[in-house]
Amino acid sequence: MRTDTKMDRRSRDNARVTITDLSQALSLTKGTVSRALNGYPDISETTRVRVERAAQAMGYRPLSHAQAIKTGRSCSLGLVVELSEHDAHRPFLAEFLAGLTQAASKEGWTLTVATSENESDTLKIMRDLVQDHKADGFILPRVLWQDPRIAFLDREEIPFICYGRPKDHKEMSYFDVASETSMRDAVAWLAGLGHTRIAYIGSSTHYAYSHLRREGYLAGLLEAGIDAAPELISEGALSPDEAAQATRRLLALELPPTAILCATDTLARGVYEVANVLGLKIGSELSVIGYDGSPEAQAMWPRLASFAVDNRKAGAALGAMFIARIRDAGVPVTQDLITADFQPGGSTGRPSMTPDQLARHMVRLSAQELSDQI
Amino acid sequence: MRTDTKMDRRSRDNARVTITDLSQALSLTKGTVSRALNGYPDISETTRVRVERAAQAMGYRPLSHAQAIKTGRSCSLGLVVELSEHDAHRPFLAEFLAGLTQAASKEGWTLTVATSENESDTLKIMRDLVQDHKADGFILPRVLWQDPRIAFLDREEIPFICYGRPKDHKEMSYFDVASETSMRDAVAWLAGLGHTRIAYIGSSTHYAYSHLRREGYLAGLLEAGIDAAPELISEGALSPDEAAQATRRLLALELPPTAILCATDTLARGVYEVANVLGLKIGSELSVIGYDGSPEAQAMWPRLASFAVDNRKAGAALGAMFIARIRDAGVPVTQDLITADFQPGGSTGRPSMTPDQLARHMVRLSAQELSDQI
DNA sequence: AGAAACTCCGAAACCGGTTTCGGCAATGGA
DNA sequence: TCCATTGCCGAAACCGGTTTCGGAGTTTCT
Numbered sequence: 001m002r003t004d005t006k007m008d009r010r011s012r013d014n015a016r017v018t019i020t021d022l023s024q025a026l027s028l029t030k031g032t033v034s035r036a037l038n039g040y041p042d043i044s045e046t047t048r049v050r051v052e053r054a055a056q057a058m059g060y061r062p063l064s065h066a067q068a069i070k071t072g073r074s075c076s077l078g079l080v081v082e083l084s085e086h087d088a089h090r091p092f093l094a095e096f097l098a099g100l101t102q103a104a105s106k107e108g109w110t111l112t113v114a115t116s117e118n119e120s121d122t123l124k125i126m127r128d129l130v131q132d133h134k135a136d137g138f139i140l141p142r143v144l145w146q147d148p149r150i151a152f153l154d155r156e157e158i159p160f161i162c163y164g165r166p167k168d169h170k171e172m173s174y175f176d177v178a179s180e181t182s183m184r185d186a187v188a189w190l191a192g193l194g195h196t197r198i199a200y201i202g203s204s205t206h207y208a209y210s211h212l213r214r215e216g217y218l219a220g221l222l223e224a225g226i227d228a229a230p231e232l233i234s235e236g237a238l239s240p241d242e243a244a245q246a247t248r249r250l251l252a253l254e255l256p257p258t259a260i261l262c263a264t265d266t267l268a269r270g271v272y273e274v275a276n277v278l279g280l281k282i283g284s285e286l287s288v289i290g291y292d293g294s295p296e297a298q299a300m301w302p303r304l305a306s307f308a309v310d311n312r313k314a315g316a317a318l319g320a321m322f323i324a325r326i327r328d329a330g331v332p333v334t335q336d337l338i339t340a341d342f343q344p345g346g347s348t349g350r351p352s353m354t355p356d357q358l359a360r361h362m363v364r365l366s367a368q369e370l371s372d373q374i
Numbered sequence: 375m376r377t378d379t380k381m382d383r384r385s386r387d388n389a390r391v392t393i394t395d396l397s398q399a400l401s402l403t404k405g406t407v408s409r410a411l412n413g414y415p416d417i418s419e420t421t422r423v424r425v426e427r428a429a430q431a432m433g434y435r436p437l438s439h440a441q442a443i444k445t446g447r448s449c450s451l452g453l454v455v456e457l458s459e460h461d462a463h464r465p466f467l468a469e470f471l472a473g474l475t476q477a478a479s480k481e482g483w484t485l486t487v488a489t490s491e492n493e494s495d496t497l498k499i500m501r502d503l504v505q506d507h508k509a510d511g512f513i514l515p516r517v518l519w520q521d522p523r524i525a526f527l528d529r530e531e532i533p534f535i536c537y538g539r540p541k542d543h544k545e546m547s548y549f550d551v552a553s554e555t556s557m558r559d560a561v562a563w564l565a566g567l568g569h570t571r572i573a574y575i576g577s578s579t580h581y582a583y584s585h586l587r588r589e590g591y592l593a594g595l596l597e598a599g600i601d602a603a604p605e606l607i608s609e610g611a612l613s614p615d616e617a618a619q620a621t622r623r624l625l626a627l628e629l630p631p632t633a634i635l636c637a638t639d640t641l642a643r644g645v646y647e648v649a650n651v652l653g654l655k656i657g658s659e660l661s662v663i664g665y666d667g668s669p670e671a672q673a674m675w676p677r678l679a680s681f682a683v684d685n686r687k688a689g690a691a692l693g694a695m696f697i698a699r700i701r702d703a704g705v706p707v708t709q710d711l712i713t714a715d716f717q718p719g720g721s722t723g724r725p726s727m728t729p730d731q732l733a734r735h736m737v738r739l740s741a742q743e744l745s746d747q748i
Numbered sequence: 749a750g751a752a753a754c755t756c757c758g759a760a761a762c763c764g765g766t767t768t769c770g771g772c773a774a775t776g777g778a
Numbered sequence: 779t780c781c782a783t784t785g786c787c788g789a790a791a792c793c794g795g796t797t798t799c800g801g802a803g804t805t806t807c808t
Contacts (some may be wrong), residue, residue, distance in 0.1 A: 004754090020794075028758085029759075030794085031758070031759080031796075032758070033796065034796055036794085039774060040797090042757075047757085062794080063793095063794060064445065064446065064508070065438075065440070065795090067796075069437065069763050069765080069796090070763045070794095071795090071796070081472075085598065093467050093468045097457075098457050102486060102489065110508050111486065112450075113475060113485050114440070114479060128382040131390055134484050184755085205808045269673050272675060273675075295640070295670055298643070301646060301674075392764060392765085393765060394764075394765090402788085403801055404766090405787085406764075408766055409767080409787090412766080414767090417786070421786085428799095436764080437763095439764085440766090441764085444765065444767075444794095445765090445793090554761090751806100752806080752808100754804080755805085756804100757801085757803105759795100760797105760798090761796105761797085761798080762792105762795105763794105763796080763797100764785090765792100766791105766792080769789085769791095770790105775784070776781100776782085777781090777783095778780090778782105
């Protein structure tokens with residue numbers, strides 16, 4: 001019986017080596033070993049390395065919960081993803097998680113994931129996770145321009161780091177992909193192809209990136225020496241359908257755009273839909289550029305020119321930055337920016353018509369669409 | 375100073391109520407309270423309800439780590455997602471996580487997520503997570519036909535539950551979407567439209583679902599009274615590009631298919647690509663059906679007919695099943711199946727040509743493609 | 749040389765729980 | 779009425795760590 005119990009124990013914990021085992025092997029007390037491993041100043045250098053060597057050799061890994069109960073730190077980063085309808089199946093998540101967990105496991109940390117249905121739910125979940133010591137802080141994905149999570153976490157003094165740059169990000173820790181430069185580059189690319197009427201379809205201005213991308217678009221126009229035309233700017237589209245409506249509005253203008261720049265690939269789907277329905281040739285009669293580099297972009301025909309975001313890299317960076325901040329508690333803000341890679345596609349080309357030729361063409365196509373419907 | 379420290383403590387733990395607080399309020403010992411809450415038989419019914427009432431009233435929530443250190447259970451389900459290249463940006467993950475975390479939080483559990491690069495890495499990570507009491511068991515997504523994870527977890531006696539049905543699933547706990555019936559329905563749909571040459575492009579036979587979907591396809595043919603033609607079955611495609619190759623092979627047959635059934639939406643992208651390059655009209659000259667109901671399917675033009683899988687529901691079911699199994703340790707296997715919803719799209723229609731007309735059409739298109747290239 | 753200061757480690761309390769053990773009071777049977 | 783159960787709870791050990799406190803031994807200073 002006793003052997004059985006012992007086997008049971010061993011199989012369950014697989015001979016995990018505890019700090020007591022370690023201390024006995026070294027003829028030291030638990031306390032001393034603990035202090036040695038945690039860098040207390042009252043341990044001699046010689047015993048410290050002795051302890052560290054033995055820990056290494058015996059494969060000692062402290063049990064993070066056991067530590068947590070005294071220290072309050074569970075060594076796990078929290079991620080609460082909010083599932084608003086139009087955002088639900090964002091493919092970015094998988095890669096982002098990969099990056100996060102990679103950074104986490106490299107430091108012996110864990111990633112705790114939760115989801116929420118709405119904003120207040122998110123705040124409640126975050127508070128609970130921290131109170132239950134299930135997360136030491138949070139990564140905030142898809143930051144809003146004025147994000148209630150930030151105010152909340154600041155108030156509760158819970159550590160966090162943003163993926164994105166909200167309105168007041170000067171004093172904040174963040175990591176972001178500089179989509180504004182991508183938008184600027186996209187305008188430059190289109191202008192280089194000969195486009196002069198370049199429209200912009202942006203997404204909800206609640207998102208922080210919306211503001212940056214619009215700025216990038218405007219900066220690109222400025223650089224190209226093109227005057228910004230208010231009627232060519234459409235913001236607030238949340239879905240392909242809304243982007244499709246915006247596209248119809250744009251194409252019905254007296255001087256329609258020959259190129260449309262979309263803040264996301266998903267919005268570009270709406271542009272394609274309208275073009276396909278009307279029989280407008282994408283890549284020649286209408287150029288389109290998206291942003292995200294998502295699989296959707298590759299599923300479109302012709303392939304959508306877009307900017308590929310390395311979400312795995314982003315996750316890895318955010319994870320590493322966060323852990324570093326918690327570790328060395330004094331670390332001030334850390335900020336970092338990367339840029340997305342342009343992925344050309346068949347969706348851009350020299351404009352085959354001038355804007356007013358396109359306007360006349362549109363009249364013809366619309367008439368045909370109308371007669372088709374009847 | 376003392377006030378400061380106290381404030382600090384309170385702000386960090388926000389007045390968390392411990393079992394000691396509770397026991398003092400009740401004039402009982404910690405031990406008694408603990409046993410009352412955990413349903414030990416040596417506690418009188420009256421004190422049990424008294425304790426439970428007080429716990430409720432004072433908002434007592436046991437600290438799961440503190441429990442874990444003695445019991446070994448951390449009340450968290452583990453999910454290790456393996457990031458093979460072609461599988462990386464699966465959009466299913468977000469919804470799946472939503473379901474899992476929803477089920478978990480309902481029971482006060484947590485979801486711990488890790489990622490791995492390859493198979494042996496996965497096993498190592500799973501073992502570490504269990505040894506470190508960071509996961510009580512695992513949900514296995516995208517189960518393989520012969521899955522090394524299953525053998526491993528069985529051997530290590532670590533609890534798990536499959537999303538999918540592997541080769542020997544009779545004795546196993548699983549949840550799955552019955553994609554085989556969807557494939558059968560797809561064939562029926564196509565046959566109903568008048569198709570007689572219906573091809574199938576399957577993905578890697580390593581995946582468990584591959585076998586089931588092929589069986590479903592064959593069952594559908596049988597029901598429709600169509601003889602299965604080996605040359606119309608292509609398996610092992612991992613990417614749109616490989617599906618594109620398969621499509622070219624199929625279309626070059628003496629009697630090409632007028633409809634192609636794909637095991638996944640992603641594979642259908644390859645079919646579209648070839649059709650677009652050749653100028654073959656999808657929906658009339660060639661019908662296509664996919665599976666998954668992913669955003670990709672909606673980005674294609676015409677919209678890809680597909681089967682929408684409710685991954686959130688799947689996650690919720692898996693989470694609930696798993697927790698129930700751990701809780702009532704004796705529970706035998708639990709198994710459940712749901713079916714996907716057919717989403718019609720413009721990608722199917724009555725065949726505008728017979729197979730041999732299509733063959734002649736193909737010769738013309740291929741010649742044109744060749745001359746276009748030169 | 750003696751006192752003061754400093755180094756370094758052991759002893760023990762503690763964190764928030766769980767679980768074993770033993771004993772007191774009430775009950776039941778003879 | 780007395781003894782053996784049984785029901786119910788307190789006491790205390792335990793889990794795997796961290797942290798405080800104090801003291802023994804060594805160094806430094808005068």
